[in-house]
Amino acid sequence: MCKNEHLISVGIDIGTSTTKMVVSRFLLKNTAGKTRIPSIEIINKEIIYESPIFRTPLKSSSEIDMEKIEEIILSQYEAANIVPEDVQTGAVIITGEAATKSNAEEALFYLSKQGGDFLVATAGPDLEAIVAAKGSGLYDASKQSSKVFANIDIGGGTANIAVYQYGKLLGTCTLHIGGKLIEFKNEVIIYISDRIKNSFSKLGMNVGIGDYISKTKLKIMTDHLAMVLARTLQQRLQADDYQYLLGHPPNWSERIDVITFSGGIAECIYKKEKQLENGVSFNDIGMVLAESLLENRSLAEFEWLIPKETSRATVIGACTQTTEISGATIQVDPSLLPIKNLPIHRIEFPNWTDEKSTIIVNAIREGIQIYDPFEEGQNFALFFTDVPLLSFQEIHKLVDAVIDGINYKKDPFQPLVIILKKDLAKAIGQTLAIKYPSLKCVCIDQINSEFGDYLDIGKLLQSGVVPVVMKSLAF
Known part of the structure; x- marks a missing residue:
């Protein structure tokens, strides 16, 4: 490979309240010795540009103003002195209430297409929580301690929680709690x-649009929201709390020791970027909610950690933490790249037996039923988990089973994408190429699918590796 290779990554965060962009440069290096199989890793991530924080432009309460969003992004590309052709990886993330706008999905995919060859789009709250935890610095802090850490990223519309211990994700949860x-x-x-309309009446207040509301009444509501958050972290949800859940309930079992906040509300708490006035800031409840969080006795029982980033945590995480590298033991057809938004079908891989071929075929047929039930030709990637080191004969058996399985597809010759964690991709890919030369395939390894349900693979780099993003797409 070339001695040094750089990637340019762009992160764009379109939130309920604000829109931000960050550009970073990754340095790739072969960290293996000269006599070993190359191991290409990202050894340095340097942020080279941070945009101002813009108000998210809306045409109405239900529609994002795409023209103004595009103006913001293009102006920031120019300010960063880059063009879309320079961008090889990164993420456009739409968060909170912005993800519920009528044209949210259209906005994401439009920006993904305009932003570069490999700029991905994601709107899944679980991935947002993970990205924010990495951008805030909590993920790195958790690697150094046996304590259980929770990052709570609160923006305008949602609170995304990610829980870590020893750098391992233990669970996530998202609540409809935010400043706007x-x-x-x-x-x-x-x-x-x-x-939260119903919450006012349950709290004994008759409040609606057009009404004046005092800070005292607002504080009753924000104190309630802070308590819902505390009960969520403590895994003590009450019946009325479930209305605030976006998706699944908290799914970690460990007791949380340390918490930190990121997002716009964290800026109101820590005031890292600028001093904010007391009272209702930005014509919303952000400052009052921050006050309630600081005063909540249940939250005070946790150890509080000051984050490295507050309102920029998600966009920095999107720019610097979403990309993995699939290494030199891969087999790819460059003409198939880049690949975007490919669903991933997990196939458990216990120890090999002759019956395993049938199990693999049936697992692929199950994937066809899940991802292409109407035989429209929707492709999906095969992720084989826990694959042991395979003998020459076992690799051939696996390849034969895969071919038998994809023959049930409407188009058995559509590109085949295989993902593995161990360094077996080149062996499997070359076997496929020899036995079935008419089938185009991409086999990558050193990848785990724990961060999402969809896959993006970038163009083949000079070093013979590809950038990969695992993500979730949810509207």
Whole structure:
């Protein structure tokens, strides 16, 4: 490989309240010795540009203003002195209430297409929580301690929680708690999120759009939201708390020791970027919610960790933490790249037996039923988990089983994508090429699918590796 190779990564975060962009440069290096199989790794990540924090432009309460978003992004590309052709990896992430807008999905894929050959789009709350935890610095802190850490990324519309210990993800959860759930103009309510309208009546208040509301009444609501968050972290949800869940309930079993906050509300707590006025800031409940979090006695029982990043945590995580490298033991057809938004079908791989061929064929047929039930030709990747070191004969048996399985597809000759964790991709890919030369395939390894359900693979680099992003797509 060339002595040094660089990647340019762009992160774009379109949130309920704000939109941000970050550009970073990755340095790739072969960390293996001269006599060993090359191991190409990202050894340095340097942030080379951070945009100002822009208000997310909306045409209405239900629609993102795509023209103005595009103007912001293009102006920041120019300010960063890059063009889309320079970008090889990164992520466009839409978060919080912005993900519920009528054109949110259209906005993501448009920006993904315009941003570069390998700029991915994601809107899944679980991945948002993971990305924010990495951008805030909590993920790195958890690697150095036996304690259980939770990052709570609170923006305008949601609170994304990611829980870690020893750098391992233990679970996630997302709540409808954020600074722009209620908005004002001249101290009169102009917007209340549907998610919390019922909460006012349950708290004994008759409040609606057009009403004046005092800080005292607001504080009753934000104190309630802070308590819902505390009970979530403690795994003590009450019946009424479930209305705030976005997706699944908390799915970790360990007791949390340390918490940190990121996102716009964290800026109101820590005031790292600028001093904010007291009271209702930005014509929403952000400052009052931050006050309630600081005063909550249950939250005070946790150890608090000051984050490295607050309002920029998600965009920095998206820019620097979403990309993995699939190494020199891969087999790819460059004409198939880049690949975007390919669903991943996990296939458990116990110890090899003659019956395993049938199990693999049936697992692939199951994937066809899941991802292409109407025989429209939807492709999907095969991720084989826990694959042991295979003999020459076992590799041939695996390849034969895979071919038998994909023959049930509507188009058995559509590109075959295989993902492994161990360094077996080249052996499997070359066997496929010899036995079935008419089948185009991409076999990559050193990848784990724990971070999402979809796959993006970038163009083949000079070093013979490819950048990979595992992600979730959810609207």
